[in-house]
Amino acid sequence: MRKDLRKDLRKLVRKAIRVNSRDIENLDKEVFLKCKTIAKHIKRNKISLEEAIKLPAVIIGGLLWNKRKIGITRFLKPPIAPKLEKALNKVGVIGKKVGENTVGKCAEVDCANYLLLNCRSNYEVSDIKFSTPYRPRTSEIIETCENCKKTFI
Structure with missing residues (x-):
């Protein structure tokens, strides 16, 4: 893949993790639209699956009190x-x-x-509201894994 396309793709992912929404419904729409933009960029520029697979596998939004965050798959x-x-x-x-x-x-x-590190109040893990998880390179909805179900539900 051309270096400029790779750079553009990384910029899109960085943009995708910036949050504007203040409620879970709008956050869900925001995450979906950002994934759709990434998927269109991949398709329009004919980026190979082997390059696109280097993107985070999942992107999700979360809200806790007045804090919000879009998280990506990473260690x-x-x-x-x-x-x-x-x-x-x-x-x-x-x-x-x-x-x-x-x-x-x-x-x-x-x-x-x-969210837990940046909220000053005494919140629990179960208090976090999550948007729908999406795969950025395809915009498809991804099922929550068993580990996360056990952790957050």
Whole structure:
């Protein structure tokens, strides 16, 4: 893939994680539209699947009180919110595979960690509201993994 196309794609992903919406319904629409923009860019520029697969697998929005965040699939980095760490440790060891997924590598976890670390009140992991999870390169809805179901529901 041409270097300028790769750069444009990275810019789109960075833009996708900026949030404007203040409620879960609008956040869901915002996440979907950002994924649709990425998918159109891939199609319009004939970006190969092998290049597109380097994008985050999932993108999701989350709200907690007055904070909002769009999270992407990536490994969880310190600092880790204590309540999130406790919830994840009930599922398995952070960074190790449980079932089909790695504990702590989901977009929900990326989102939740930011929200829990940046909200001053005493919120629980279960208080976070999530949008629908989408695959950025195709805009398709992705089912929440079993690890996240156990962690957040």
